[in-house]
Amino acid sequence: MEVNYCDVCKKAVENPIPTRTFFRVADIDICESCKDDLDVAIKHTVRGKQPFDFGWYDEYSMKVLREGVQKGKILLKR
Numbered sequence: 800m801e802v803n804y805c806d807v808c809k810k811a812v813e814n815p816i817p818t819r820t821f822f823r824v825a826d827i828d829i830c831e832s833c834k835d836d837l838d839v840a841i842k843h844t845v846r847g848k849q850p851f852d853f854g855w856y857d858e859y860s861m862k863v864l865r866e867g868v869q870k871g872k873i874l875l876k877r
């Protein structure tokens with residue numbers, strides 16, 4: 800059985816399915832629930848950002864992710 804560990808919450812994901820139950824962003828592996836949190840965290844910030852810019856988007860995703868790896872969870876700013 801294959802097991803991958805989420806770099807953010809450290810949870811084990813058994814038999815990970817890439818892009819379905821397990822995601823790799825740059826050099827960081829994340830589980831489905833952390834990916835959901837990441838999407839929410841980014842969406843919330845992107846809404847107030849005009850015009851939309853992919854360079855900024857990628858940079859921001861990485862910043863949120865690296866903070867998540869340090870803190871053990873993705874921070875949702877509300």
Ligand SMILES: [Zn+2]
Pocket residue numbers: 805806807808809810829830831832833834
């Ligand atoms: Zn996780």
